Amino acid sequence: MALAKLGVVALDCPDPSALAGFYAGLLGGTVEVAEDGDWVTLKVPDGQALAFQRAEGHTAPQWPRAESNGQQLHLDLTVSDLDAAQEGVLALGAKLLDAGKPGRSWRVYADPAGHPFCLCAC
Secondary structure, three states, X not given: OOOOOOOOEEEEEOOHHHHHHHHHHHHOOEEEEOOOOOEEEEEOOOXXXXXXXXXXXXXXXXXXXXXXXXXXXXXXEXXXXXXXXXXXXXXXXXXXXXXXXXXXXXXXXXXXXXXXXXXXXX
16 A cells, blocks of 8 residues: 655756746646746646756756766656657757667756756657
């Protein structure tokens, strides 16, 4: 029996509205901004939500750092065309971190606030 239900995944960042806009461009959905602007929620079309919280002095995660502190939290996002999705996320402001060897079914990127995420071919 579960003790809890996942409410939302929240990412710290310096500009919640800007990062929500990036992910809205990537995932679709509706952006809802709290009155103070320090908390922004993206409600994606399948009913899930992703939130963005203002963190003054935010420092982007470093990737990879497995040798010193293991892998940090990241999002795996599935796509039907990896090359087309890469073109789209780079246009939105993502940075390619690891393209992998030719034929690998996933690639690693950083969002505009530096959080790593993967595009995975489904």
